Amino acid sequence: MAASDAGGHWPLELIGLRKRFGPVQALAGLDLRVGAGECYALLGPNGAGKTTALNILLGFLQPDAGTARIAAVDVQADPDRARRNLAYIPEQVQLYPRLSGLENLAYFHGLGASEAMADASLRDCLRQAGLADAAYERRVHTYSKGMRQKVGIAIALARRAPVMLLDEPTSGLDPEAAFELNNSLRDLAARGVTILMATHDLFRAREVASRIGILVAGRLQQEVDPASVGGAELESLYLAAVRDLLGRAS
Amino acid sequence: MNSAVVRGEVRLLLRDPAVWTVLLVLVVTLIGAVIQGVLRKHAEIAVFTEMANADAARLESATWDAIRLEEQGGNVSRFRDPRNADVVGRRLAVQHLILPPTGLAALAVGQSDLHPAWHPVSLEPRDQLLAEGELNAPRQLAVGRFDVSFVVVFVAPLLLLGLLAGSPARERESGILPLLAVQRGRLGGWLALRTGLRLLIVLLPILVVGVVVAWLPGPGPLETAASETWLRLGLWGLAVAGYLTFWAALGVWMGTLALDTARAVLALAAAWLLLVILLPAIANVALELSYPQPSRIEYVDAMRAATDLARAEGSEVLQQYLEDHPEMAGDDVDVDDFFAQRLLVQARVEEALRPLSTAFEQQRQARARQVRWLRWASPAMLTSEGLADAAGTSESRQADFLQQVHGFHDAWRDFFGPRVLAGRPFFDHDRIPTFEYSHEPPTRLAARMAVVMLGCFGLSVALGLLALRRARSLPKVMGNE
Numbered sequence: 001m002a003a004s005d006a007g008g009h010w011p012l013e014l015i016g017l018r019k020r021f022g023p024v025q026a027l028a029g030l031d032l033r034v035g036a037g038e039c040y041a042l043l044g045p046n047g048a049g050k051t052t053a054l055n056i057l058l059g060f061l062q063p064d065a066g067t068a069r070i071a072a073v074d075v076q077a078d079p080d081r082a083r084r085n086l087a088y089i090p091e092q093v094q095l096y097p098r099l100s101g102l103e104n105l106a107y108f109h110g111l112g113a114s115e116a117m118a119d120a121s122l123r124d125c126l127r128q129a130g131l132a133d134a135a136y137e138r139r140v141h142t143y144s145k146g147m148r149q150k151v152g153i154a155i156a157l158a159r160r161a162p163v164m165l166l167d168e169p170t171s172g173l174d175p176e177a178a179f180e181l182n183n184s185l186r187d188l189a190a191r192g193v194t195i196l197m198a199t200h201d202l203f204r205a206r207e208v209a210s211r212i213g214i215l216v217a218g219r220l221q222q223e224v225d226p227a228s229v230g231g232a233e234l235e236s237l238y239l240a241a242v243r244d245l246l247g248r249a250s
Numbered sequence: 251m252n253s254a255v256v257r258g259e260v261r262l263l264l265r266d267p268a269v270w271t272v273l274l275v276l277v278v279t280l281i282g283a284v285i286q287g288v289l290r291k292h293a294e295i296a297v298f299t300e301m302a303n304a305d306a307a308r309l310e311s312a313t314w315d316a317i318r319l320e321e322q323g324g325n326v327s328r329f330r331d332p333r334n335a336d337v338v339g340r341r342l343a344v345q346h347l348i349l350p351p352t353g354l355a356a357l358a359v360g361q362s363d364l365h366p367a368w369h370p371v372s373l374e375p376r377d378q379l380l381a382e383g384e385l386n387a388p389r390q391l392a393v394g395r396f397d398v399s400f401v402v403v404f405v406a407p408l409l410l411l412g413l414l415a416g417s418p419a420r421e422r423e424s425g426i427l428p429l430l431a432v433q434r435g436r437l438g439g440w441l442a443l444r445t446g447l448r449l450l451i452v453l454l455p456i457l458v459v460g461v462v463v464a465w466l467p468g469p470g471p472l473e474t475a476a477s478e479t480w481l482r483l484g485l486w487g488l489a490v491a492g493y494l495t496f497w498a499a500l501g502v503w504m505g506t507l508a509l510d511t512a513r514a515v516l517a518l519a520a521a522w523l524l525l526v527i528l529l530p531a532i533a534n535v536a537l538e539l540s541y542p543q544p545s546r547i548e549y550v551d552a553m554r555a556a557t558d559l560a561r562a563e564g565s566e567v568l569q570q571y572l573e574d575h576p577e578m579a580g581d582d583v584d585v586d587d588f589f590a591q592r593l594l595v596q597a598r599v600e601e602a603l604r605p606l607s608t609a610f611e612q613q614r615q616a617r618a619r620q621v622r623w624l625r626w627a628s629p630a631m632l633t634s635e636g637l638a639d640a641a642g643t644s645e646s647r648q649a650d651f652l653q654q655v656h657g658f659h660d661a662w663r664d665f666f667g668p669r670v671l672a673g674r675p676f677f678d679h680d681r682i683p684t685f686e687y688s689h690e691p692p693t694r695l696a697a698r699m700a701v702v703m704l705g706c707f708g709l710s711v712a713l714g715l716l717a718l719r720r721a722r723s724l725p726k727v728m729g730n731e
Contacts, residue, residue, distance in 0.1 A: 058431075060428070060431070080436060083432055086432060087432070088428070088429065088432040090425070090428050090429060092425055093429070094424055094425035094426045094429065095426070095429075096262060096426070098261075098262055098266065099258060099261060099262065099265075103258060103261060106254040106258060107254060107255055107258030107259075108429060108430070108433050109254065109433070110252045110253070110254030110255040111255055111430060111433040111434040111440060112433040112434055113252055114252055115252055116252045116253050116254040117254070152429070155429070155433070159433070
């Protein structure tokens with residue numbers, strides 16, 4: 001179950017987060033805390049506010065109200081320091097197509113590190129991310145989406161950040177790649193990494209997450225322990241939450 | 251950020267076909283410009299050498315002829331007599347004063363296609379001599395102005411902007427920027443590295459060309475000293491670096507403002523058109539409207555009228571002129587002597603024209619002042635002038651040379667005038683004044699160039715700071731899209 005550190009700090013914490021885009025209330029007081037070694041899946045339909053929440057955690061967006069903290073650092077007050085504790089895998093991992101997977105990893109890791117990582121360590125990160133050895137030195141323009149996603153994971157692994165954010169990580173991945181991704185995430189969580197994953201893939205979320213939050217209209221409607229519900233039950237809960245809120249709205 | 255990023259950037263550049271295209275275009279245009287510049291300079295020096303040799307041979311021949319005629323006697327027309335001071339000062343001892351090309355003259359045509367690099371000095375009126383000297387200008391204009399300065403001012407910014415390709419708008423469009431922003435936090439250093447490497451790709455070949463041109467052995471002793479060449483090369487290189495840094499900073503700043511590559515590239519193309527083509531054209535129009543070029547026809551008409559008047563007034567007026575200017579001759583002047591009369595008419599005409607020529611000179615100086623202000627309208631104008639200055643083909647070096655020509659012309663007349671008016675045989679061939687070009691002090695050139703560099707580097711710093719500030723907020727901009 002979720003836990004804070006000895007000082008009462010949570011690796012990832014959202015308190016009363018509100019964000020409005022013109023007439024649309026994207027976040028309406030989101031409260032969320034994710035503990036060390038926990039993998040939290042934020043489920044929700046399109047426009048529920050998942051990506052907005054991630055963008056605020058990344059420091060890309062300023063909330064209208066509320067606080068976002070990464071490793072006890074207020075993201076709005078010190079976004080650079082907050083980002084140092086963060087690894088991020090976007091929905092579409094875009095890399096430099098003329099560099100190989102290994103070269104992209106060295107480049108992106110190099111951006112945030114004062115010293116270059118040894119070649120063996122870089123290869124180790126790619127291996128952990130599940131990329132086949134033969135692909136390491138192939139240029140990325142020959143990669144599938146799943147392979148790029150794995151390089152994205154390797155970049156996140158190489159960063160050795162205590163918190164990892166993923167935006168729709170299984171979107172567009174074939175079942176095998178999605179399975180491998182889930183294995184990687186489980187490994188990371190086992191090593192104490194805090195993971196927040198925005199998704200609408202109920203099946204994958206149930207497989208990998210230790211907690212699932214159902215976000216609708218910018219508010220956390222329900223939290224579910226995936227170990228205690230079956231796939232069908234989770235789907236019913238999700239649809240009920242969505243229909244209930246959308247029904248009320250209409 | 252560590253060395254892995256630098257290695258990655260170098261790999262990206264080496265694998266980008268655009269880089270090789272840019273290098274190919276740059277190298278080909280530079281080679282073409284250098285070949286043309288070197289050929290032009292060599293041809294110019296060949297003409298100078300021929301002139302200097304012809305001047306020396308003519309004077310030597312006149313000297314020997316004068317000695318021979320004096321010793322052996324013989325009939326010779328007074329209009330060809332090498333013992334006649336007027337004939338010697340007007341024809342036989344004519345000197346072509348030469349503005350020596352600098353070691354970098356091949357890099358910039360500058361003003362040398364408008365102002366000749368030599369002026370013949372004799373007893374002829376100053377304006378007539380200058381008019382003769384300009385005869386070469388139309389031929390040079392027909393050759394055109396394709397030189398290394400053209401490549402630097404017009405072509406290099408386009409190639410640099412092509413290499414930058416609207417970065418970081420390109421990264422934003424391709425979706426790489428969020429990952430970069432998370433890895434790096436502040437994108438200023440990353441942007442500076444990328445921009446700096448692309449700047450070097452364009453800058454280095456140009457600097458190499460400058461060094462090669464400075465290194466090339468000059469075709470003769472008429473060139474300026476090597477030490478001056480290296481000083482000029484240093485200033486030239488800094489001016490090129492300043493100008494291209496300005497374009498790099500402008501490119502990145504606009505790249506941080508634009509939402510996508512297309513808009514960034516369009517804005518940069520518009521900026522190039524405005525700063526390199528339109529503003530200089532507008533400045534030219536403004537200059538012509540505020541300080542129109544003095545009418546040469548008007549000047550020639552006035553000269554003819556003054557000449558006719560002086561001739562009609564005859565020896566009486568000339569006698570009066572001599573009384574007003576006793577320095578022109580002693581008491582033994584025969585004003586009815588053809589040569590004396592011609593010299594005095596000429597002096598009289600020049601005196602009558604002085605108000606007009608002063609007005610012309612004032613207008614020219616006012617134009618020059620206006621140009622000095624107008625060039626601040628565009629870094630392209632500032633740099634174009636600076637590159638010509640470093641290469642020794644600028645307006646200011648030409649003006650300084652013309653000043654020396656006028657001074658020498660005065661000395662020439664001071665030497666020959668009294669001898670012509672005295673009408674005595676002339677044997678002072680070895681005492682005829684000789685011209686030696688006085689080089690501009692390096693500090694004066696450096697001070698002028700410092701203004702150019704201050705302008706370009708100052709703008710670069712300002713734009714660079716704007717780009718860095720904008721880069722800091724780029725992640726936020728992305729979040730709002």
